[in-house]
Amino acid sequence: MAHSSARSSAPKQPVAIIGAGIGGIATAVRLALAGHRVTVFEAQESFGGKMHQLELPGGYRFDGGPSLFTLPHLVDELFQLAGRNPQDYFRYQRLDPITQYFFPDGTHLTAWADEERFAAEVEQKLNVPAPAVREFLGRSRRAYEATADTFLQKSLHKAKTYLSPDVLKALSALPTLGLTSTMHQRHQEAFPREPRLVQLFDRFATYNGSDPYQAPATLSLIPHLEHGLGAFYPEGGIYAIAESLVKLASELGVQFRYQEPVVEILTAGPRVTGVRTTQDVYDMSLVVSNMDVVPTYRRLLPGRPAPERTLRQPRSSSALIFYWGIGRRFSELGVHNIFFSDDYKREFDAIFQQKTIADDPTVYINITSGHSPADAPPGHENWFVMVNVPHDQGQDWSALVQRTRQAVLSRLSYALGTNIEPLIRAEHVWDPPGIELRTSSFGGALYGSSSNNTLAAFLRHPNFSRQIDGLYFCGGSVHPGGGIPLCLLSARIVSDLIATGK
Numbered sequence: 001m002a003h004s005s006a007r008s009s010a011p012k013q014p015v016a017i018i019g020a021g022i023g024g025i026a027t028a029v030r031l032a033l034a035g036h037r038v039t040v041f042e043a044q045e046s047f048g049g050k051m052h053q054l055e056l057p058g059g060y061r062f063d064g065g066p067s068l069f070t071l072p073h074l075v076d077e078l079f080q081l082a083g084r085n086p087q088d089y090f091r092y093q094r095l096d097p098i099t100q101y102f103f104p105d106g107t108h109l110t111a112w113a114d115e116e117r118f119a120a121e122v123e124q125k126l127n128v129p130a131p132a133v134r135e136f137l138g139r140s141r142r143a144y145e146a147t148a149d150t151f152l153q154k155s156l157h158k159a160k161t162y163l164s165p166d167v168l169k170a171l172s173a174l175p176t177l178g179l180t181s182t183m184h185q186r187h188q189e190a191f192p193r194e195p196r197l198v199q200l201f202d203r204f205a206t207y208n209g210s211d212p213y214q215a216p217a218t219l220s221l222i223p224h225l226e227h228g229l230g231a232f233y234p235e236g237g238i239y240a241i242a243e244s245l246v247k248l249a250s251e252l253g254v255q256f257r258y259q260e261p262v263v264e265i266l267t268a269g270p271r272v273t274g275v276r277t278t279q280d281v282y283d284m285s286l287v288v289s290n291m292d293v294v295p296t297y298r299r300l301l302p303g304r305p306a307p308e309r310t311l312r313q314p315r316s317s318s319a320l321i322f323y324w325g326i327g328r329r330f331s332e333l334g335v336h337n338i339f340f341s342d343d344y345k346r347e348f349d350a351i352f353q354q355k356t357i358a359d360d361p362t363v364y365i366n367i368t369s370g371h372s373p374a375d376a377p378p379g380h381e382n383w384f385v386m387v388n389v390p391h392d393q394g395q396d397w398s399a400l401v402q403r404t405r406q407a408v409l410s411r412l413s414y415a416l417g418t419n420i421e422p423l424i425r426a427e428h429v430w431d432p433p434g435i436e437l438r439t440s441s442f443g444g445a446l447y448g449s450s451s452n453n454t455l456a457a458f459l460r461h462p463n464f465s466r467q468i469d470g471l472y473f474c475g476g477s478v479h480p481g482g483g484i485p486l487c488l489l490s491a492r493i494v495s496d497l498i499a500t501g502k
Contacts, residue, residue, distance in 0.1 A: 012036045013285030015498075016275045018262045018300070021049025021439070022484055023475035024290030025245045026491035029078050032252035034499060036286070040254060041277055043261035047246050049290075049439050049475075050446070051484075053239040056426035060325035060382045061375040063238040064430070067366035067384060068207075068336065070225045071485040072232050075241055078488075082248060090244035092234040093371075098226055099336040102415050103196050108332070115227060128194045136190045136201075141228045143221035186217035199344050203362070206388050208481050209316025209447035211348045219451060225485075233335060237368050237375065241484065265289070265300045265471065272470035286470050288494055292477040293461045294442035304468070310461050313449035315391040315442065316482065317351055318432040320404055322385040325426035329381055330416060335371060339363040339415050351390045352452070357404050361387045363411055380425065385412075391443035392432035401431055447482030463493045472497065 012035045017024045020042035028038045046052065050065030072092050079086040096113035103109070109125045112118045115137055119130035183205050187198040202212035204222040225231075234240045246256065257277075264276040265287055274284040289296045297306035341347045341362045350358040366384040369376035376382045387404055413420045432444030442448075449460060461478040465471035474490040476482030 014283070015039070015286040015288060016041060016262070016282060016284040017288045017290055018265075018275070018296070019049060019290030019440075019475065020044075020047035020246070020256060020258075021290050021475055021487070022051050022242055022245070023487035023490050024049075024288070025242060025249055026078060026488050027288050027290065027474050027494050028249045028254045029082070029245060029252060030491055030495035031286075031288075031498065032249060032254050033081055034495065036498075038249075038254045039282065039284075040249075040256045041260050041262050041275065042256065042258050043440070044438065045259055047256065047258075048239060048242040050435075050441075051238055051242045052438075053237065054323055054428060056323060056325055056428055058325050058380075058426045059377045060323075060380070060426050061237070061368075061372075062323045062382055062384050063366070063368065066238050066484055067386075068226075069232045069234055069238060069241070069484060070229060071488075072234075074485055074488040075245070078245060079248060082252065084248065089248060090234065090240060092232045095231045095233050095335055097334055098231045099338060100332065100334045101200060102337070102339045103199075104340060104342045105196075107196065109196075109200070111227070113227075113230060118227065122197060126194050126197050128191055128197055132191065133197075137223065137227050139190075140221050140224040143218065144224040144228070147218070147221065181217045183212040183215050183217055183219050186220045187212075196340075199340055202344060203338065203340075205451075206317065207483060208451050209318075209388075209445065210451040211317075211352045213345060213348055214352070214452035216451075216453070231336070233368075233371050235372070237372055238484075262291075262300060264302075265296075265468075267301075267304065267468055267471075270467065270469050272468050286472070286498060288472045288474055290473075290475040292439075292441045292448065292475070293473060294477070295440050296473070301468075307461065307466075310459060313459055314352075314452060315445035316447035316450040317388045318391045318435060318441075318444040318446055319430070320357070320387045320389045320401065320432070321430040322383075322405065322408065323426075323428040323430070324383040324385055324424050325376065326381045326383050326420075327379075327423045327425045329379060330418075332416070333365065333367055333381075335367060337365040337367070339365070339411055347388075351388060352450075355390045355393055356395065357387065357389050357400050359403075359407060360411070361389075361404060361407060363387060363408050365412075389432060391445040392436060393443065397431045397433055401429060405429075441477070446476070448477030451481070463490060464497055 014037040015031050017028050017040045020040050028040050032038050052064040054062045054064045076086040097110045099111040101109040110121055119133035122128050122133045123130040184202055187201045191197045205212035205215045207222050260277045260279050262275045262277050266274045272287045274282050294311050341360045347358040350356050364386045367381050369382045409421050435444035463473050463479055472494045474494045476487055480486045480489055
């Protein structure tokens with residue numbers, strides 16, 4: 001529903017937002033609409049955080065980080081709140097098919113957007129009855145509908161949350177959510193005779209950087225985001241989301257100060273008083289950190305006690321990304337493509353137990369040039385090739401990168417029946433230390449802490465400080481978690497907390 005305008009006429013407190021990632025940009029829009037004078041401080045030369053773009057010689061453009069877009073109404077909502085037509089800024093289309101899956105035995109399965117068609121595809125390719133697939137997806141939908149309003153859209157750290165009707169709805173669903181079993185166990189129960197389909201649904205643990213063999217079965221609601229609500233492709237790529245929201249924020253009076261990192265959050269007693277950057281000191285009544293919560297405390301609040309239990313939560317996985325300009329087109333590939341490893345358990349054990357990369361990793365390829373032809377020269381493709389890896393703990397990344405590059409090339413060459421390496425016309429690599437350097441994500445962990453235990457949602461840092469009045473937190477390292485939709489929801493939660501003065 002469009003709103004004429006949510007802009008407040010009365011001037012309110014000045015706000016500093018640390019970091020121009022998607023959570024910080026969305027928070028800036030909401031607070032500007034509420035009448036605050038908002039300044040966003042960004043250490044890098046431009047906005048986006050992980051959602052930046054990359055251009056390589058030869059005419060190849062890539063989205064630097066996130067590649068999957070779900071819940072697009074959360075972006076539309078920001079324009080509607082401002083009384084704008086979202087399509088004047090930002091357009092997208094529903095993907096069909098969603099993903100192409102390639103298994104080591106040569107099976108190629110297409111995940112169609114239509115649930116009936118997807119179930120029929122699974123029945124044909126994997127010999128699992130279509131009704132069993134539909135029943136699983138229905139269970140995923142019911143779990144999402146029972147819990148999303150509580151666990152994703154409200155602060156879990158405020159008593160009033162637990163007095164709402166939504167919580168009663170969520171509590172009534174607890175017996176069916178699988179709090180005492182893992183995602184893998186849930187999927188194995190659903191499909192006991194088809195390990196390939198178990199592997200397909202296990203992969204959704206990677207949506208928040210977790211391990212399906214440890215993460216609670218509750219997270220089996222994640223497939224509903226794609227198979228029920230849909231996956232989408234933004235015109236111009238994922239970067240267009242950040243680009244359009246920065247345009248809106250600027251029209252609302254938000255000031256963006258690039259290449260001006262905040263070096264300290266200033267406080268007096270129990271209150272925040274401003275920020276000190278590399279260039280100046282700014283008096284601010286409110287500060288919102290869109291920076292990873294670990295460096296926020298360690299670097300920007302050196303004299304204040306930190307929530308050590310929260311900061312010591314196990315980190316999520318990271319990523320090793322190869323950006324390849326490829327000198328031909330592959331008709332069998334779509335926007336999203338998964339080439340599964342032969343032993344998923346060994347792969348996740350390598351990431352979360354041995355803190356290394358398996359010899360045979362699952363490979364994800366995102367290709368946008370089919371939908372955005374300007375992203376690659378005619379007849380070529382832009383391959384964003386990603387492997388899930390542990391966060392940085394001092395591993396020999398140079399050696400791991402070289403070894404994994406060869407494993408990826410071997411897997412893809414075999415699966416596609418073509419020697420891939422000679423087709424690489426341009427290349428760039430982003431590893432966990434590089435991710436940390438550019439985004440300040442602790443250890444390069446993509447989603448802050450992992451969700452590898454039942455209480456993970458409650459152990460995430462809240463969207464506000466318990467010790468410092470006027471200090472708030474948004475983005476992927478705090479509640480409700482990482483990924484574009486959850487970062488946008490964190491912005492909504494923060495703006496609501498500020499509006500109510502709590």
